[in-house]
Structures are given as C-alpha cells and as structure tokens.
Amino acid sequence: MISHLFKLIWNKKKTHALLIVEIWASFMVLFGLATLIVVNVGNYREPLGFHYDNVWAISLKANQDTTGIAEKLQRVQQRLRAYPEVESVSRMGSNFPFSANQTNNGIEYNKHKVLAESYTTDENYAKALDIPVVAGRWYRNADSVGKFTPVVINRKAKEALFGDENPLGKIISERFRVVGVIDNFKAKGEFMSNKPTLFELAKVDATWIDTMIIKVKPGTDAVFEAKIVKDVASMMTGWSVEVDYLTDSRKNQHNLVLVPIIIALIVSSFLLINVALGLFGVLNLSIAKRRGEIGLRRALGATGNGISTQFISEIWVLATFAMLIGLLFAAQFPLLNVFDLSSGVYVTAILIAVAIIYGIVTLCALFPSRQAAMIQPAVALHEE
Numbered sequence: 001m002i003s004h005l006f007k008l009i010w011n012k013k014k015t016h017a018l019l020i021v022e023i024w025a026s027f028m029v030l031f032g033l034a035t036l037i038v039v040n041v042g043n044y045r046e047p048l049g050f051h052y053d054n055v056w057a058i059s060l061k062a063n064q065d066t067t068g069i070a071e072k073l074q075r076v077q078q079r080l081r082a083y084p085e086v087e088s089v090s091r092m093g094s095n096f097p098f099s100a101n102q103t104n105n106g107i108e109y110n111k112h113k114v115l116a117e118s119y120t121t122d123e124n125y126a127k128a129l130d131i132p133v134v135a136g137r138w139y140r141n142a143d144s145v146g147k148f149t150p151v152v153i154n155r156k157a158k159e160a161l162f163g164d165e166n167p168l169g170k171i172i173s174e175r176f177r178v179v180g181v182i183d184n185f186k187a188k189g190e191f192m193s194n195k196p197t198l199f200e201l202a203k204v205d206a207t208w209i210d211t212m213i214i215k216v217k218p219g220t221d222a223v224f225e226a227k228i229v230k231d232v233a234s235m236m237t238g239w240s241v242e243v244d245y246l247t248d249s250r251k252n253q254h255n256l257v258l259v260p261i262i263i264a265l266i267v268s269s270f271l272l273i274n275v276a277l278g279l280f281g282v283l284n285l286s287i288a289k290r291r292g293e294i295g296l297r298r299a300l301g302a303t304g305n306g307i308s309t310q311f312i313s314e315i316w317v318l319a320t321f322a323m324l325i326g327l328l329f330a331a332q333f334p335l336l337n338v339f340d341l342s343s344g345v346y347v348t349a350i351l352i353a354v355a356i357i358y359g360i361v362t363l364c365a366l367f368p369s370r371q372a373a374m375i376q377p378a379v380a381l382h383e384e
Helices: 002-011 013-045 069-082 125-129 141-145 155-162 222-235 246-289 291-299 304-330 343-373 377-383
Strands: 055-061 086-092 104-109 112-121 133-136 149-154 176-182 197-201 211-216 240-245
Touching: 013 246, 013 304, 013 343, 055 069, 055 222, 055 246, 069 086, 069 211, 069 222, 086 125, 104 155, 112 155, 125 211, 141 149, 141 197, 149 155, 155 176, 155 197, 222 240, 240 246, 246 304, 246 343, 291 304, 304 343
Parallel strands: 112 197, 149 176
Antiparallel strands: 055 211, 055 240, 086 112, 086 211, 104 112, 133 176, 149 197
C-alpha cells in the first residue's frame, strides 16, 4: 500500500512539486515561529527573581550642576526615607529593572570567563526588590574597607564560573570578592532568559549612581508621586526628576517581545490558509479527474472508508516528502548550536511544526476524501 502511494506521488511529481514547496515553506515558517514561542514560554515559566509591585524608579540628572553631586544625592536619599509612605530606598545606576539601559562586563575565575549583566547598587537593593539570597548574604557598606569590592552573583554566573565549587569568599577578575549568591534575576521581565549577573557595591561618594529605587506602601498613588517630584525639585535646583513605575516599565518590556511574535503569527496564519486552500483545490480536482479509477476500485470491492483513507494517505505522503526536506534544514540549528539554544527547544519546535502540518493536511483532505468515498461505481463507470 505504502509503495503504491509513493508510486502515485512520484508519477505526478511535476503536479505536486508546487504543493511540496508550499508545505516545505510552511514547515520552515512554523519551525521558526514555534522556536520563538517555545523559548519565550520556557523563559516565562522561570521565576523573575525579584518583586516589582509598588516599586518606583526615580531618575535624577544633574544637568549643568557639577558641585557636591554625591552629597546632594545622599540628602535626597535621606529625604525619601523620611516619608511615611516609603518602606525602603536604594541607589543604583540607570540600568534599573525593566529599563532600556543595560551594562555587561566580562568576569573571570580560574580561566573560566563569562559575560555577565552588571549592576552597581547600594546595600539596600535586595531589600527594596525583595531579592532572596540563597547562599551567603547581600553586601554591606562595611565590606568596602577591604582590598576587593564585594559582589553578589546569581546562580547562572556561579555555575559558569565555579561549577559545583563553593563561590563564597572567592576572588573573581582579581578585584571582586563574592559574598553572596541569589537565584534568578531577569531584569528585563519574564520573557528574558536568566543570564549570568553580578551586583557590585557602589561607593558612597559615587556621583553616577543617580537612580533611587523606592518601595512604597500599597495604595500609594500619583498624589504622592507629585509630592516627591516637587520636594526633590526644590532641593535640587536645575536637576531633572523622572519617576517610573516598574509595573508600567514591565509592560513596555513585554510589548517589545510580544509584538514581533504577534506579527509573525499573523503572517504565518495567512501563509497556512493559502497552503490549505491550495491543498483543498488540488484534492477536489484530483477526485474529479480520477472518478473512473475510483469507480473501478469500488466495483472491485473497495469500501468507502478505503477510498477515503487512500486520499488522506496520499496527502500525508506528500506532506512527509516536504517535511523531510524541511528537516534537513531544521536539523542544522541544534547541530550547529545556532542562537546558543538547547537542542530540546529545537526538537520541541520541530515536533510542533510537524503536528500542525499533519493536522492541516488531514483537515484539508477530509471533505474531498469523503466525496470520493460517496462515488457510486455504476455512475462513475458509466461516465467513463
């Protein structure tokens, strides 16, 4: 039966060439789209590593002011702590969570090198964002008296640099001493992959650590935001003050990820609809041309289900031809480690694409195959 189907397909290879190309193109598009979705779903399922509810980022820019920057920033921090609506205050650089800014630095330990997301913060950062420390502790200002700058790394950086070795107390890049380890930290949102990350203790007199991360009490609204902006502006003449709610910044980061996926879904849907209509038309035409053959088979004892199964099997063979070609291309991605993704992601995407293609061709073949099954042998042979 299978060899007969292959022979039928091969005898009409010119007729089916365009369909094979369409199914192959659909498979490749589905493979790419499924890979994108599988990666983002996998990232989304991993914990964020911190809490952003009721957390605001206040960005302060000195503009033309160049005198006493560090002292003025410290006064603002003390003023923010004095508000009863504020639970905690922390200072860091401009690459606060969900912002568009990003800082990377290479770090090294015993010839193990890794490119890590880098954040310079004060000792209150973990408290402001509720970051759990799984080993060691978060750094304190008292740790800055030593030769090495205290740092906290995440689990991903620990695995890349130390493997199973205990990282606490170790010196990395000849200038950092690890004092703590946290689990995940995905600063750009749930769709971001968990990358190696390093937190470095900021110097108290650092002038570029000009973003205040404050955690306010639940229910604090824009009225308090206006009050903060007014008070800080009166303290820092000529400075610019900008407040970002981390919940709003998170939505912006999500849109950057979801919009391309939605566009790809729409384009893929149109392509699949075109392929499905093409299959449907070809099968209808094929039945019209093969009424004599169908009638003869029915006269020789073939059942309606047998005729229906033959047409579905033919389209499955056609789809298998196209997807075997597609698999030759898709298999290169895990073999060549393209985009540095795990093989499991590509295998899952391939299985999803294969399942969707078989589902579409089966749906397209159901109605024409049922029409073929209803052909009466006497009528078909009479027409022939």
